[in-house]
Amino acid sequence: xxxxxxxxxxxxxxxxxxxxxxxxxxxxxxxxxxxxxxxxxxxxxxxxxxxxxxxxxxxxxxxxxxxxxxxxxxxxxxxxxxxxxxxxxxxxxxxxxxxxxxxxxxxxxxxxxxxxxxxxxxxxxxxxxxxxxxxxxxxxxxxxxxxxxxxxxxxxxxxxxxxxxxxxxxxxxxxxxxxxxxxxxxxxxxxxxxxxxxxxxxxxxxxxxxxxxxxxxxxxxxxxxxxxxxxxxxxxxxxxxxxxxxxxxxxxxxxxxxxxxxxxxxxxxxxxxxxxxxxxxxxxxxxxxxxxxxxxxxxxxxxxxxxxxxxxxxxxxxxxxxxxxxxxxxxxxxxxxxxxxxxxxxxxxxxxxxxxxxxxxxxxxxxxxxxxxxxxxxxxxxxxxxxxxxxxxxxxxxxxxxxxxxxxxxxxxxxxxxxxxxxxxxxxxxxxxxxxxxxxxxxxxxxxxxxxxxxxxxxxxxxxxxxxxxxxxxxxxxxxxxxxxxxxxxxxxxxxxxxxxxxxxxxxxxxxxxxxxxxxxxxxxxxxxxxxxxxxxxxxxxxxxxxxxxxxxxxxxxxxxxxxxxxxxxxxxxxxxxxxxxxxxxxxxxxxxxxxxxxxxxxxxxxxxxxxxxxxxxxxxxxxxxxxxxxxxxxxxxxxxxxxxxxxxxxxxxxxxxxxxxxxxxxxxxxxxxxxxxxxxxxxxxxxxxxxxxxxxxxxxxxxxxxxxxxxxxxxxxxxxxxxxxxxxxxxxxxx
Amino acid sequence: xxxxxxxxxxxxxxxxxxxxxxxxxxxxxxxxxxxxxxxxxxxxxxxxxxxxxxxxxxxxxxxxxxxxxxxxxxxxxxxxxxxxxxxxxxxxxxxxxxxxxxxxxxxxxxxxxxxxxxxxx
Numbered sequence: 001x002x003x004x005x006x007x008x009x010x011x012x013x014x015x016x017x018x019x020x021x022x023x024x025x026x027x028x029x030x031x032x033x034x035x036x037x038x039x040x041x042x043x044x045x046x047x048x049x050x051x052x053x054x055x056x057x058x059x060x061x062x063x064x065x066x067x068x069x070x071x072x073x074x075x076x077x078x079x080x081x082x083x084x085x086x087x088x089x090x091x092x093x094x095x096x097x098x099x100x101x102x103x104x105x106x107x108x109x110x111x112x113x114x115x116x117x118x119x120x121x122x123x124x125x126x127x128x129x130x131x132x133x134x135x136x137x138x139x140x141x142x143x144x145x146x147x148x149x150x151x152x153x154x155x156x157x158x159x160x161x162x163x164x165x166x167x168x169x170x171x172x173x174x175x176x177x178x179x180x181x182x183x184x185x186x187x188x189x190x191x192x193x194x195x196x197x198x199x200x201x202x203x204x205x206x207x208x209x210x211x212x213x214x215x216x217x218x219x220x221x222x223x224x225x226x227x228x229x230x231x232x233x234x235x236x237x238x239x240x241x242x243x244x245x246x247x248x249x250x251x252x253x254x255x256x257x258x259x260x261x262x263x264x265x266x267x268x269x270x271x272x273x274x275x276x277x278x279x280x281x282x283x284x285x286x287x288x289x290x291x292x293x294x295x296x297x298x299x300x301x302x303x304x305x306x307x308x309x310x311x312x313x314x315x316x317x318x319x320x321x322x323x324x325x326x327x328x329x330x331x332x333x334x335x336x337x338x339x340x341x342x343x344x345x346x347x348x349x350x351x352x353x354x355x356x357x358x359x360x361x362x363x364x365x366x367x368x369x370x371x372x373x374x375x376x377x378x379x380x381x382x383x384x385x386x387x388x389x390x391x392x393x394x395x396x397x398x399x400x401x402x403x404x405x406x407x408x409x410x411x412x413x414x415x416x417x418x419x420x421x422x423x424x425x426x427x428x429x430x431x432x433x434x435x436x437x438x439x440x441x442x443x444x445x446x447x448x449x450x451x452x453x454x455x456x457x458x459x460x461x462x463x464x465x466x467x468x469x470x471x472x473x474x475x476x477x478x479x480x481x482x483x484x485x486x487x488x489x490x491x492x493x494x495x496x497x498x499x500x501x502x503x504x505x506x507x508x509x510x511x512x513x514x515x516x517x518x519x520x521x522x523x524x525x526x527x528x529x530x531x532x533x534x535x536x537x538x539x540x541x542x543x544x545x546x547x548x549x550x551x552x553x554x555x556x557x558x559x560x561x562x563x564x565x566x567x568x569x570x571x572x573x574x575x576x577x578x579x580x581x582x583x584x585x586x587x588x589x590x591x592x593x594x595x596x597x598x599x600x601x602x603x604x605x606x607x608x609x610x611x612x613x614x615x616x617x618x619x620x621x622x623x624x625x626x627x628x629x630x631x632x633x634x635x636x637x638x639x640x641x642x643x644x645x646x647x648x649x650x651x652x653x654x655x656x657x658x659x660x661x662x663x664x665x666x667x668x669x670x671x672x673x674x675x676x677x678x679x680x681x682x683x684x685x686x687x688x689x690x691x692x693x694x695x696x697x698x699x700x701x702x703x704x705x706x707x708x709x710x711x712x713x714x715x716x717x718x719x720x721x722x723x724x725x726x727x728x729x730x731x732x733x734x735x736x
Numbered sequence: 737x738x739x740x741x742x743x744x745x746x747x748x749x750x751x752x753x754x755x756x757x758x759x760x761x762x763x764x765x766x767x768x769x770x771x772x773x774x775x776x777x778x779x780x781x782x783x784x785x786x787x788x789x790x791x792x793x794x795x796x797x798x799x800x801x802x803x804x805x806x807x808x809x810x811x812x813x814x815x816x817x818x819x820x821x822x823x824x825x826x827x828x829x830x831x832x833x834x835x836x837x838x839x840x841x842x843x844x845x846x847x848x849x850x851x852x853x854x855x856x857x
Binding site for chain 2: 003004006007010011013014040041043047048050051052054055057195196197198199203207253257260689
């Protein structure tokens with residue numbers, strides 16, 4: 001890759017990081033949890049984007065980030081108060097900035113009107129006008145001062161170098177001996193500060209000599225005797241007569257670095273008449289500072305350049321600190337962020353190998369156990385240690401892939417802002433637990449469901465502002481997005497303080513659509529979860545926001561595909577909470593090893609509520625293929641796993657086996673009938689689809705300690721199969 | 737021995753660009769990602785010329801320059817500020833802190849190298 005392309009890649013990576021920082025910082029300010037460092041961090045984020053954009057010539061991006069930065073700088077210097085209105089404008093500006101970055105990266109375009117509008121609003125803020133800008137007349141936007149327009153020399157004579165270097169002849173550039181030569185007298189008296197800043201008079205004089213014939217005389221009359229000499233003082237000055245075709249500006253530019261740190265007089269001695277150079281003239285005492293070139297915006301009080309460098313106490317204290325820092329850096333890694341970027345493929349390969357290692361270790365342990373060696377033998381004890389190490393290794397490798405959910409969460413505030421604008425609602429998004437870590441593959445697949453749940457919450461969950469006010473609620477609705485670890489899974493909650501689910505309406509609609517039988521007795525919880533049934537949508541008109549032809553059933557299915565669950569709890573008038581739980585990793589699973597029809601199968605532990613031994617009389621047959629089992633007060637459909645997977649035709653005697661009471665999403669509970677439970681273990685998941693093909697009722701496969709392949713049950717699939725059979729029967733019954 | 741340049745910038749991209757420009761010109765380059773880190777790197781590796789950003793976390797460019805000037809052997813080491821800002825007050829602050837020169841980003845590699853040659857003997 002071209003080195004510049006590689007740097008560009010870095011730039012965009014950094015932009016993404018900066019945009020995240022920016023948004024997080026602005027949100028902290030919005031919530032009032034920000035401090036001075038937050039403002040600084042926000043400023044730095046925009047500043048960095050601008051810096052990089054300038055390097056690559058992304059003009060739009062530079063322009064916008066410059067305006068943005070100007071406002072942030074005011075905020076940083078306390079000239080602009082942090083208010084909710086100001087932060088709102090900035091949040092929206094951060095969205096536009098993100099658009100501009102992505103447009104620069106992908107070569108797309110941005111919504112120019114929106115960009116202009118925000119630009120104006122920012123400019124209003126910069127002018128100290130905190131009222132929202134009138135959004136009309138976008139054409140009137142005055143382009144902000146482009147940062148790469150070469151600024152005039154300021155009152156300090158600090159001219160950006162890029163101007164000057166260009167015009168100064170390089171060392172190997174011969175000076176043109178043109179006709180229009182003039183003689184200049186240059187009196188140059190360095191102040192001590194010039195040396196204190198690392199400049200060197202000789203270098204400047206050498207450069208001066210490149211402009212033409214130059215005669216230099218040094219005035220050393222001020223040099224004291226050696227014992228009176230102050231190492232920090234400046235005693236020498238120089239007078240030069242320069243015969244050059246260059247103008248005064250060119251001569252002054254040589255000294256642009258040191259203006260203010262020296263006294264400089266540039267005078268034209270004569271034109272067109274190369275006079276013999278006079279004897280070195282004694283330098284007149286302190287010379288007046290050079291005239292201020294640029295018209296300063298306001299005659300700011302110009303502090304007098306200090307005559308002596310005056311080592312400050314702080315400066316004296318510094319070496320100790322540096323020494324400490326030195327010791328620290330020698331002791332270990334430097335303060336730099338100790339992270340490396342690794343190809344995901346390599347990590348996956350590592351995880352794969354560790355998975356194989358776990359299987360191998362289990363096989364080895366089993367074989368050794370079969371030989372009947374004592375548990376106290378060296379071999380057995382060595383194996384125990386190996387098992388311990390293998391597990392630790394596995395956990396550590398898994399941890400490499402673990403990432404905080406922040407990367408997904410940080411995209412959400414913008415989404416909520418946009419939906420809020422589109423639905424004309426006032427919404428506040430509160431996020432919690434962004435640092436919660438979960439496997440990268442899980443993170444990637446969290447984005448869509450969370451997006452959908454948030455859309456749903458704003459669009460359907462929250463009432464309109466008027467409705468809220470009428471109901472005595474705050475006009476601004478609150479949506480809480482939280483992540484937490486709970487019993488080996490990651491739980492994502494999306495809670496709104498809206499109207500809650502209208503159960504009457506949901507139930508009526510479900511019956512009308514034939515999703516549930518009319519006479520079905522349902523708990524509130526079951527009714528709430530109807531919204532996850534395929535083909536259900538309460539909104540009479542599909543809105544642009546949460547409609548999009550995708551229902552909550554799709555969300556549910558994608559969650560289930562990951563071995564996750566989703567459910568909803570609702571409190572009418574108070575709001576609803578979506579709870580989504582996912583395994584922390586997709587690579588291993590805690591499973592219960594069971595047997596059915598001489599097959600060894602794995603049931604995911606997380607789906608199992610309890611196991612029980614059915615007693616005669618608890619199982620009832622309802623029609624030819626349906627059996628239910630009484631679990632305490634309720635009847636639960638019974639599924640014979642051996643039959644469901646086609647291992648046998650005839651159902652086993654229920655009371656001879658074991659029942660796993662499992663929980664499914666929305667559809668309630670079911671009982672899985674197996675022959676026996678062998679144990680419980682962590683298994684490495686091997687995709688069946690990738691290695692063979694999809695099989696109904698089977699989620700994946702694993703390799704057991706003895707080398708045999710065991711299928712992992714797709715509990716939800718098995719229940720869904722059963723539910724659809726039940727529904728067919730219901731419909732058949734209806735038709736009949 | 738080639739001249740050693742210390743670059744201090746919190747942007748990885750900017751550090752990479754500086755590295756490319758300076759290595760290409762034959763300089764020896766050491767890098768730091770903020771002022772504090774810069775002091776540590778300076779103490780460990782030393783530098784003949786320092787190029788620093790202003791807006792950085794932990795210790796900003798102004799603070800960094802002041803601290804460098806407090807180190808005896810770097811009292812006269814040229815320090816160039818490389819910043820997107822061209823605000824007069826900022827420059828004045830940098831000068832007071834002890835900066836030798838100011839370069840506005842985006843920089844041109846050839847000009848940067850020329851600037852370094854100018855401030856170093």
